[in-house]
Amino acid sequence: MKYRVSLLPEYNRKRLNNKKKLEKIKVLALAVLMVLLVLMLVVIGMRMFAEKKLDEAQALNNEYAQKVAELEQFRAINANLQQKVQLIESIQIDEPALANFLATISNLNNAGISIDTIDCMDWKTSRNCTITGKANSREQYIDFENTLKGIEGVTSVACTSYTSGAGTTDGLAMFTVNIVCSGGSAVVVTTEATTAATTAAE
Structure with missing residues (x-):
């Protein structure tokens, strides 16, 4: 060991x-x-x-x-x-002036504006046309109205109804505007509608 x-x-x-x-x-x-x-x-x-x-x-x-x-x-x-x-x-178009007018309206491209109806039933007698539609805002409606006033042959544009979109489902304002072209007579606007138009233009 x-x-x-x-x-x-x-x-x-x-x-x-x-x-x-x-x-x-x-x-x-x-x-x-x-x-x-x-x-x-x-x-x-x-x-x-x-x-x-x-x-x-x-x-x-x-x-x-x-x-x-x-x-x-x-x-x-x-x-x-x-x-x-x-x-x-x-719309049944039987007048060139109406056809040109509607073609101009159809080519408008104002932001925030949606046209629902165009009523030209009184065109022959008064050269009146009523447009109803919706607007995203009051300012965009005013721009649309100014565009209508700038169309050749349009003598007057009157807002006969403007309802705010507040509280609605889509939030869009509804408007009705009357347009008179050359040779026609202006539509009679009620006091209530005038107030609505004035409010929309503020």
Whole structure:
């Protein structure tokens, strides 16, 4: 049987043992740090990947929302055009002046204005035409009225009815406007309608 005998003093022997333990602890700590570093890099990489995918999804969502908005705009334009075509086709035109007038009305493109009906039943006798429609705002109706006044041959434009859109489902104001062309006589506007027209013009 062999025995190992340390010739080092007791103090040096303990010091050497402590040094070896410290080195083992350092190695273990370094290994733990390496593992933590790898985990941190993995987490950072996953976060960057997730953020990239999120940005791509957000960009795709924005593009989709833009296309939906454009589609809705095109639908609104198409509906407005179809409405104008139906209005023109629903009226029996037997006078060139009326045909030209309606063609001018159908080509108007005032923002926020939707024409519902055009009544030209009194055209032959009075050159009168009544338009009913909706407006997004009072200012847009005023712009529409000024546009009507600028049409060649129009001698007068009178708002006979204007109802605010406040409290309604769609929030749109409803209006009725009477137009008189050359050779016609102006419509008689009631006090109530005059007040409504004045309110709309304020």
